[in-house]
Amino acid sequence: MTLLHNKVAIVTGGASGIGRATALLFAQEGARVAVADMNEAAGLAVVAQIEQTGGQAFFQRTDVRQDLACSELVDAAVDRYGRLDIAFNNAGVSGTVGLTQNIALAEWRKVLDINLTGVFNCMVHQLRAMKARGGSIINTASIMGLQGTPGGAAYSASKHGVIGLTRSAALEYGKYGIRINALCPGFVATPMVVGPDSHFDDQATQALVKTTALRRFGEPEEQAQMVLWLASDKSSYATGGHFVVDAGVTA
Ligand SMILES: NC(=O)c1ccc[n+]([C@@H]2O[C@H](COP(=O)([O-])OP(=O)(O)OC[C@H]3O[C@@H](n4cnc5c(N)ncnc54)[C@H](O)[C@@H]3O)[C@@H](O)[C@H]2O)c1
Numbered sequence: 001m002t003l004l005h006n007k008v009a010i011v012t013g014g015a016s017g018i019g020r021a022t023a024l025l026f027a028q029e030g031a032r033v034a035v036a037d038m039n040e041a042a043g044l045a046v047v048a049q050i051e052q053t054g055g056q057a058f059f060q061r062t063d064v065r066q067d068l069a070c071s072e073l074v075d076a077a078v079d080r081y082g083r084l085d086i087a088f089n090n091a092g093v094s095g096t097v098g099l100t101q102n103i104a105l106a107e108w109r110k111v112l113d114i115n116l117t118g119v120f121n122c123m124v125h126q127l128r129a130m131k132a133r134g135g136s137i138i139n140t141a142s143i144m145g146l147q148g149t150p151g152g153a154a155y156s157a158s159k160h161g162v163i164g165l166t167r168s169a170a171l172e173y174g175k176y177g178i179r180i181n182a183l184c185p186g187f188v189a190t191p192m193v194v195g196p197d198s199h200f201d202d203q204a205t206q207a208l209v210k211t212t213a214l215r216r217f218g219e220p221e222e223q224a225q226m227v228l229w230l231a232s233d234k235s236s237y238a239t240g241g242h243f244v245v246d247a248g249v250t251a
Helices: 017-028 040-052 067-081 105-130 153-176 202-210 220-231
Strands: 008-012 032-037 056-061 086-089 135-140 178-185 242-245
Touching (some): 008 067, 008 105, 017 032, 032 040, 067 105, 086 220, 135 220
Parallel strands (some): 032 056, 178 242
8 A cells, every 4th residue: 555545635846856756756655646836837747747657646836925826726636636635835945145134125025925925825725624634734944944044044034934833833733633844854956956046056065065974965855755754644643843854964
């Protein structure tokens, strides 16, 4: 029996990186998956890949900054598959790098809107949908949500916020059988970190690699394995936690 047999899952940021790897793994483990992202072409490609291997999924174009879009996403999953069991709130951006005094207010708001308010927007509707039957919500924070990040104050603040939101909601909703946890990835080889839009040049990348005990960046699939565990009944006693998968960077 697969780990997520008959479960219904939403994955935001499902078109790329950690979200993509998780959507594929969820489907492989028997879940029917709503792949949500702003990147329609890449999201549809993930759905096609799931369908090619006999899984079930659909794409929903979603900007997590928009409350209505998040409401429609949850409704679409429930309308199509009958219920919602799992939500991986993972869409995020890195934001610009620079001293706090130089962060433009618009940039600050953008990072907080996507990384923190986006998780909140999704959770509001997911919690309503899950309240009667329970479920598992996993929110993507970061190791930058556990420690300060010189040059990345907006990102770090947003990820600290995700952990606070996760903990508070976990305490509220445990009695309804809803478990809520945060994932704290270290450095993962996704477009955010290694693509052309990455803030890190070769030298910075090498310096980051040296902070890992395993002397390498992680793969998105290695984060997806933790998300799978948190989504599945195997993690039945885990709620309100933050789960670090960082090759020892914060050790
Ligand atoms: N890659 C890392 O090293 C790392 C480390 C710690 C945490 N994270 C977090 O992991 C999550 C996934 O990042 P990734 O590394 O896979 O990056 P990625 O860039 O590969 O994927 C992010 C996805 O989010 C989508 N997205 C961005 N804004 C959105 C919005 N407003 N609404 C809906 N979708 C939106 C993008 O289109 C993209 O598909 C993010 O929350 C990121 O902060 C990443």
